[in-house]
Amino acid sequence: MFKNLNKWLKMNQTQSQSKEQQKPANNPLQQKLYSSLQQNEQLLRSIYNNSTDVVFRSFLIGEQINAILIYIDGLSDCEGIEEYVIAPLMKEEAGETTNLKQLIERKISVSQANEFNTFSSCIEYLSNGNPILLRDNEPSGLALGLTKWEKRAIEEPAAEMVIRGPREGFTETLRINTSQLRRIIKSPSLKLESMKIGDYTQTNIVIAYIEGLVDQTLVEEVRTRLQRIRIDGILESGYIEEMIEDTPYSPFPQLLSTERPDVTCGSLLEGRVAILVEGTPFVLIAPATFFSLVQAAEDYYQRFVVSTATRWLRYFFLLMSILLPSVYVAILTFHQEMVPGSLLISMASSRESVPFPALIEALIMEITFEALREAGVRLPKQVGAAVSIVGALVIGQASVQAGLVSAPMVMVVAITGIASFMVPRYIAGVALRLLRFPLIILAGTLGLLGIMMGIIAIVLHMCSLRSFGVPYLSSISTPKMDEMKDVLFRAPWWMMNKRPHLTGEYNKYRQASDQKPGPERN
Structure with missing residues (x-):
């Protein structure tokens, strides 16, 4: 009986392994581009079958080389495609030999142009709004940086309004959010690592931290928890929050979510890590404590006496x-x-x-x-x-x-x-x-x-x-005077010369000591 069971298990393992080995070969997306433009176009048309928003524009380069431009209507800049791509390529002199590298250098006046050679990369660029240029007798293509879609303007967050403080909030566009962080923290020590999560949505995720202030073990832990997520799609940062928190059955949130760039930058300057998700204005900040959840951004912009009274x-x-x-x-x-x-x-x-x-x-x-x-x-x-x-x-x-x-x-x-x-x-x-x-x-x-x-x-x-x-109660579980300066009361800024001790190694001092204001001393 046990022999038959072992044979059955081994047979199933070999069948599953053979199926897994056959999947990449049968998947057309893992293949490289053909030299024939007709074959490339035929395969892409079959992939985007019944998709009326995907445009296939055929034309001739220099009246002799067949080429095709593929883009998604609504995600790409149609005026830029006509002005900077199709018009200069069609006006190319006949008989002039051009490859993709020469096209980028001489004819296409686009700031970003990336070369690729697989169908998976082609579909990834198309889904992000980049027009794709393919030409005959060329087993590679060009992804052009001509993306354009409707975006929400930067507004004040409705859930985190303040009387004194910045009025800007995050939007649903990831690059606008990262640019707001760059505009506040101008140091090159601000690092932004990108990854994609979601089999169908391919949602862009950015891990933000300041090198030299954050503990690298914390960054590695955040990166590891994000990489182990296997899901078909990410629509909001709440998906990420539930997949990476320590205790999923607790009613208390274990990550801080905010719509404010100033709150995010303040957390980064304390040695925390921010997680930005495309398609949502809410940014996740880790690690979070209970007292960080009951602190308002306005506490740090008002006088410390008023902030302390309000906090109590x-x-x-x-x-x-x-x-x-x-x-x-x-x-x-x-x-x-x-x-x-x-x-x-x-x-x-x-x-x-x-x-x-x-x-x-x-x-x-x-x-x-x-x-x-x-x-x-x-x-x-x-x-x-x-x-x-x-x-x-x-x-x-x-x-x-x-x-x-x-x-x-x-x-x-x-x-x-x-x-x-x-x-x-x-x-x-x-x-x-x-x-x-x-x-x-x-x-x-x-x-x-x-x-x-x-x-x-x-x-x-x-x-x-x-x-x-x-x-979760780190500030009062091991009470220290330096840690209590921003918990039960808000000390004046000239006293908060040390960062909170979150994890292992960290940059302790945030400012010089002995900065108490007053009349000039002799």
């Missing part, structure tokens, strides 16, 4: 957004003795006609509030804000008058919703909103003991999280 206010409301509904439910259900007598009488009178216990009441209001918030996001901008605000007011007032919920519960849910908007990162706010529901259930079943158990579980989970090997 943000931390306070962050805790309130998680704990306020659960504490209210626990006190009403199990710990009425903690409430002053007059306030307890007022709350009891408001709950007199409510048929539900505090736990069910809180869950109903929280789910309704989240539904209204989600509806406001999905509706058109002209009516989204009006529907969410009016809906909350009308439903809240009608629910109180109908006796379904109490007025204090409406106030608690409203304050909680406002507090959740204080978190500057949307994805971090979503994670905190999700944690609110299990805490409410624990408060309704076990009281304050359940809340403490939930808080301990959340803290233990956050302590176990890693973002590319960096502890």
Whole structure:
């Protein structure tokens, strides 16, 4: 029996190996270009069959050499093709011998012209909008840098608006995003490594880092995680985020996403790595910590006293957004003795006609509030804000008058919703909103003991999280004065002379010491 099983396994292995060996030979894309222009055109027409946007333009070079120009309408510059390629080639003198190298040097006035000799390279250039020039008796072709398509203008990010700071944001065009980074960081130490992910989309990915500031092991880890992705297509950076994070089942984001070039450059100057994805304005930054998710870009542009006060206010409301509904439910259900007598009488009178216990009441209001918030996001901008605000007011007032919920519960849910908007990162706010529901259930079943158990579980989970090997609570898990200058408070810039210690080797000092401003000293 075991002999037959071994024979069957060996037979399947040899069959699979033979199939894998036959695939490249049967795949026309792996073949090199033919010398015959007719064969090349025939194969490319069969590949782009039923594709009306792919244009095949045949013409003669110098009235004697057959040539063809292939481009995708909508991705290539048609006016540039006519002016800089077809017109000069057709006006070439008869009898003049020209090869591809001579065409680039003498006739084609295009800044970028790349030579290739395989069908796979030809299709790759075509998909990126580069027109392809093929000529007879030439087993190679030219990819011309005449790409042109509609692009969104640079605008201020809607989700990361600031009062003081740059107003520019990333767009969906990868080269515009990389140019914004180059415009801010002019040093040649800024490195941009490119790769493609996705069998069908062939999405361009760029890894950005500053050589000399970043730990090379971090760059290698990011590169390795990206290279092991096997997927048919990448449409947004969220695909990449879920494929490379350390703990996929955690509600907390382990990479920072931003639309702002200044935030990205600030992270690069701290020794982090940025991942730019074509087709999305959101850039991923690794590694990320919990405190980097609750810091706003404006904290570094205002005076440090104002930024520190705002940061403490943000931390306070962050805790309130998680704990306020659960504490209210626990006190009403199990710990009425903690409430002053007059306030307890007022709350009891408001709950007199409510048929539900505090736990069910809180869950109903929280789910309704989240539904209204989600509806406001999905509706058109002209009516989204009006529907969410009016809906909350009308439903809240009608629910109180109908006796379904109490007025204090409406106030608690409203304050909680406002507090959740204080978190500057949307994805971090979503994670905190999700944690609110299990805490409410624990408060309704076990009281304050359940809340403490939930808080301990959340803290233990956050302590176990890693973002590319960096502890999620790294700034306070090993408290050091240099690391605390940008966590609980924002120290003035003349004091933050050291970079955060993220990974192994790093460039420690970012500026000179003893730069405290003041009158000139003797």
